[in-house]
Amino acid sequence: MSAVDKREIIKIKNVNKSYGDVQVLKNIDLEVYNGEVLVLLGPSGSGKSTLLKIINGLENIQTGEVLINEEVYNCKNGVAVSGKKRAEVGMVFQQYNLYPHMTVLDNVTLAVRKVKKKTKEDAMAIAIPILRKVGLEEKIHFYPSQLSGGEQQRVAIVRSLAMQPKVMLFDEPTSALDVELINEVLDTLIQLSKDGMTMVVVTHELSFARRVATRVAFLDKGELIEIGKPHDIIMHPKMERTKLFMNKIHNERSRLYDIKKRGSINIGIVDNAPPMCFHEKGGELIGFDVDLAHSIARRLNVTLNLILLKNENRMDYILANKVDACIAKLNHTKSRDKMIDFSVSYLQDCKKILMYKDNIKSIRDLAGKDIAYSIGTSTANEIESCFKKCNLEKPNFIAYSSDAQAFEAMKNKLVEGYASDEIIGNYFITTEIDKEEFQYHPEVCCYSYFSIGVSENDSQWLNELNNILLDIYDTGDYEKIFNTWFKTKDKKFLRPFEKWDV
Numbered sequence: 430m431s432a433v434d435k436r437e438i439i440k441i442k443n444v445n446k447s448y449g450d451v452q453v454l455k456n457i458d459l460e461v462y463n464g465e466v467l468v469l470l471g472p473s474g475s476g477k478s479t480l481l482k483i484i485n486g487l488e489n490i491q492t493g494e495v496l497i498n499e500e501v502y503n504c505k506n507g508v509a510v511s512g513k514k515r516a517e518v519g520m521v522f523q524q525y526n527l528y529p530h531m532t533v534l535d536n537v538t539l540a541v542r543k544v545k546k547k548t549k550e551d552a553m554a555i556a557i558p559i560l561r562k563v564g565l566e567e568k569i570h571f572y573p574s575q576l577s578g579g580e581q582q583r584v585a586i587v588r589s590l591a592m593q594p595k596v597m598l599f600d601e602p603t604s605a606l607d608v609e610l611i612n613e614v615l616d617t618l619i620q621l622s623k624d625g626m627t628m629v630v631v632t633h634e635l636s637f638a639r640r641v642a643t644r645v646a647f648l649d650k651g652e653l654i655e656i657g658k659p660h661d662i663i664m665h666p667k668m669e670r671t672k673l674f675m676n677k678i679h680n681e682r683s684r685l686y687d688i689k690k691r692g693s694i695n696i697g698i699v700d701n702a703p704p705m706c707f708h709e710k711g712g713e714l715i716g717f718d719v720d721l722a723h724s725i726a727r728r729l730n731v732t733l734n735l736i737l738l739k740n741e742n743r744m745d746y747i748l749a750n751k752v753d754a755c756i757a758k759l760n761h762t763k764s765r766d767k768m769i770d771f772s773v774s775y776l777q778d779c780k781k782i783l784m785y786k787d788n789i790k791s792i793r794d795l796a797g798k799d800i801a802y803s804i805g806t807s808t809a810n811e812i813e814s815c816f817k818k819c820n821l822e823k824p825n826f827i828a829y830s831s832d833a834q835a836f837e838a839m840k841n842k843l844v845e846g847y848a849s850d851e852i853i854g855n856y857f858i859t860t861e862i863d864k865e866e867f868q869y870h871p872e873v874c875c876y877s878y879f880s881i882g883v884s885e886n887d888s889q890w891l892n893e894l895n896n897i898l899l900d901i902y903d904t905g906d907y908e909k910i911f912n913t914w915f916k917t918k919d920k921k922f923l924r925p926f927e928k929w930d931v
């Protein structure tokens with residue numbers, strides 16, 4: 430996220446708005462700072478859209494004023510600035526309202542030419558780099574009907590951006606889109622925020638608010654009830670009205686509902702960590718995680734789509750709601766717990782350091798020694814914090830692109846040891862002829878808990894998933910899967926943990 434400074438870009442002072450006798454906004458005071466992304470949440474009819482239209486000068490107000498960069502844009506005597514000035518406040522609606530008979534390029538450059546009086550060439554010079562940035566360069570000669578809903582909405586965003594606005598206002602920009610298209614529009618908003626654009630966004634996408642918003646404001650019945658950091662307003666609201674709304678939205682927005690509606694579940698897996706998930710010789714994906722994913726899909730009575738992820742992008746996919754669940758030998762760690770939710774743990778393991786037996790000395794001897802691990806895993810961090818707790822100087826962790834490569838590095842003596850979850854390390858030892866040569870360092874064992882990762886605030890989906898995991902256990906399926914993949918009996922077969930507790 431870009432840096433926010435305390436310069437007020439939008440200032441709303443004591444705004445009251447009525448339609449006839451009905452007051453729809455009451456004494457609104459609000460500032461939006463430079464580079465800030467302010468998300469407006471609230472029930473239907475609470476006045477969110479009206480507030481955006483007031484900022485933009487599309488609606489008049491009965492009292493107060495709206496300033497943008499200290500210039501009055503709206504006040505009780507009517508809209509205070511010219512149409513050209515008003516175009517400096519970009520607005521994107523739920524319906525993208527593109528001209529159907531015009532190409533993408535014409536749609537985007539029309540206002541630049543008409544309102545800003547730019548030549549066609551100048552307008553194109555502004556528009557094309559923005560179209561390129563949002564990945565639409567190849568579609569500039571397409572007509573709206575030839576584009577997906579997500580692409581049309583991105584064109585609408587570019588059309589506003591081409592006016593080089595000081596702020597951008599979005600009114601539920603994703604609510605008319607299918608689930609799979611929502612993220613491409615949200616990604617465009619995320620990019621805009623990284624570029625430092627000041628934005629006010631009305632949305633029901635709580636995970637987007639958690640990820641991108643600088644602050645979240647909750648409106649109810651025309652009043653600004655609460656404003657603060659996304660985590661505080663969404664997870665720990667202080668006001669009763671906010672609490673009621675959040676509970677309702679969490680239930681309504683459950684992923685479980687989408688999964689059932691779609692008839693399929695998207696489960697993220699990582700395919701380079703045998704025996705959890707890897708490619709069989711024929712190329713088929715197999716492993717503990719794969720079997721677990723099938724068991725879950727069967728219980729939900731939906732088809733299973735396995736989505737191939739990497740260790741290093743697993744969290745991003747969960748955060749961006751690109752997968753419904755992630756079963757990718759994901760360790761439940763404290764830092765991840767701040768961003769996503771975890772199911773009950775389906776496997777307890779231990780992070781260890783595998784070495785040539787002859788090299789094993791005291792734990793203190795590991796200080797500064799090169800140890801390989803697989804990139805994007807929590808292994809290095811977790812072992813480092815175990816060392817820190819014991820006041821020991823830590824080894825020097827070196828990231829390799831997979832567990833197989835990290836193991837090879839140790840085997841070829843490029844590094845002193847290979848660190849991983851024991852269950853994965855064991856797989857590599859058992860496939861070696863000289864397995865007797867290797868041993869885990871006897872003094873290093875940091876407990877790890879494999880859990881399924883899901884996006885936050887969806888208690889309905891999480892509860893269902895936990896119940897399914899316990900059912901998989903209770904019906905004996907878990908034992909079968911366990912015994913298929915952990916033949917070496919290297920792990921005890923445990924009932925999934927009801928609670929995460931370290």
Ligand SMILES: Nc1ncnc2c1ncn2[C@@H]1O[C@H](COP(=O)(O)OP(=O)(O)OP(=O)(O)O)[C@@H](O)[C@H]1O
Binds near residue numbers: 448476
């Ligand atoms: N042009 C209008 N004339 C009369 N009443 C209006 C007009 N526009 C909005 N309202 C009323 O003002 C109130 C606030 O509407 P607004 O569209 O701002 O709410 P909202 O929070 O954006 O709702 P939603 O989430 O459903 O879009 C509602 O009661 C609505 O019926």
